[in-house]
Amino acid sequence: MKIKKTLSIGLATIITLTTLVGCGTRKTDEKASTSNSNQKIQEVKIGATSGPYSDMVNKAIKPLLEKKGYKISIVEFTDYIRPNHALNDKEIDANLFQHKIYMDKFAKENNMDLTALVQVPTAPMGLYSDKIKDINKIQDKAEVTLPNDPSNAARAYILLSEAGLIKLKKDIDPLKASQKDIIENPKHLQFTELEAAQLARSLSSSTISAVPGNFALAANFDLTTALKLEKMTDNNRNNIVVKSENKDSKLSKDLISIVKSKEFDEIINTDFKGFDKPLY
Incomplete structure (x- = not known):
């Protein structure tokens, strides 16, 4: 009887350990699966007026953001009205076409809460x-x-x-x-x-x-x-703009970082000659 009892305890222990190991493996697999799902590429839409600022997004901002793991789509506009409505309606995640004075006035008149993230090199009037x-x-x-x-x-x-x-x-x-x-x-x-x-x-x-x-x-x-x-000032240089609720997001921080980067400046010097550059 003692031998049978000992064998029973041993088998129970083995079964318990196997179960625990199996649970541990499943939890590890589940954690890895969750981690992989959290690393999905973030799709971002950036609006810009056709011409130099859509070019700036395409040639400078898009490639530098994609190096950080984003997938970027560019939405072009031909006026100064629709880009902010599209941003406010969350059709796009950021836009580039306006200086802060225009943004503040437009946002106030249209009951929007927008934030100018960072100035970009701007072509003068x-x-x-x-x-x-x-x-x-x-x-x-x-x-x-x-x-x-x-x-x-x-x-x-x-x-x-x-x-x-x-x-x-x-x-x-x-x-x-x-x-x-x-x-x-x-x-x-x-x-x-x-x-x-x-x-x-x-x-x-x-x-x-x-x-x-x-x-x-x-x-x-x-x-x-x-x-x-014209003589450019901080008031009339263009900005990348987002909804204020997103001003502290990772995307916003990454946008600020790349615009102030050496790589961005080199692209501006090559492809956007004559643009007035802000001092960072």
Whole structure:
């Protein structure tokens, strides 16, 4: 009886150990399976206006993010309205096309909560013409076309003032300058405000057009041919923008990291010559 009892205990012990080992193996397998599922590639959609900023996403941001394990899709827009709505509606994860002043105003007017993550190299607004090569040779009552959104219109009126074509009121807020602030217009220039995407084409009928840099490059303009380029500031450089709820996400941190990287700067120096670069 003692022998049978001992054998029974031994068999029970072996069975118990086998069961424990089996459970341990299953738990390890389950943990590995869970770990592998957590390492799935994150698919990200980045919106940008067609032209230099979609190019910047494609040539600089996309490859550097994909090195970090993301799968990037680019969504192109041809206006300044839809990109923020798409971001707010979570159709895209980030966008690149706007400066912070425009973003703040648009977000407030449309009840959105957006955050400018990081400034990127930006093409300046310029005064372009197919009809004159010297800005001082502009004819009386010449037509000047410029953006119709308030923040970019303000940039255009400031640029026209810096070019000596008009004089604005003293002490005006440069971010809110408008046609109403003109106190001297010696050439009696006629101003027509248009959607930014139409400005390059408007040169067929206007004498001068104030074209934002991204639309100028989208129309294959050479920045160096502008009659005058604006002086860039932190207020009018473009930013990568996300919904505020995602400003501390891993994607947001990775976006900031790559834009400030040496690799990103090298791509900008090669493929985006003439862009004004912020100091990080």
